[in-house]
Structures are given as C-alpha cells and as structure tokens.
Amino acid sequence: MGRLGPTEIILILVVIVLLFGAKKLPDMARSLGKSARILKSEAKAMKSEGKDEAAAPADPPSDPAVQKRTIQAAPGDVTSSRPVTEPTDRTTQR
Secondary structure (H helix, E strand, O other), X not given: OOOOOHHHHHHHHHHHHHHHOOOOHHHHHHHHHHHHHHHHHHHHHHHHHHHHHXXXXXXXXXXXXXXXXXXXXXXXXXXOOEEEEOOOOOOOOO
C-alpha cells in the first residue's frame, strides 16, 4: 500500500459528501471539535490531579460530613468549575 495521492484524497472527500450530505458535514466537524476539546481538557485535568496527589499527602477533612467537591457546568468545561461544600444531613426521626 502506497501513499495517498491527490486523486485518492479527492475521491474519498466526494464519497464522504455523498454519504453524509453537505448540510450535515459542518455539524459533524463542530461536534468532533467539541469532543476533542473536552478530551484534551479532561486529560489535562487528570494529569494535573495526579501531580497534585503525588506532591501533597491527602489530608482528611476535619469534619467527615463536610467534603469539598468540584461541580462542572458541562462535561469538560473546566473554566467554570467551582468547589462546593456538600450539605449535611440534619434530619431527625421522631
């Protein structure tokens, strides 16, 4: 199998346009770009999280009922995430 020449690339592009239609291609490219950005940001977050855990020992919270978590607005949207405090269960049974 050799390299793809300009004729083969044009033929592949024509087949793709015929299969999916010209109207769906921009939407597909946009969703592919979003998926790539989400994957990149999640990989970066996991990498930095691993470095943070290796650098500092895990400190248990002073109150086990209060734990900090990060809530994200959308999957992969790291810029809008913020730490929140979990509510404690203070209900009593009568």
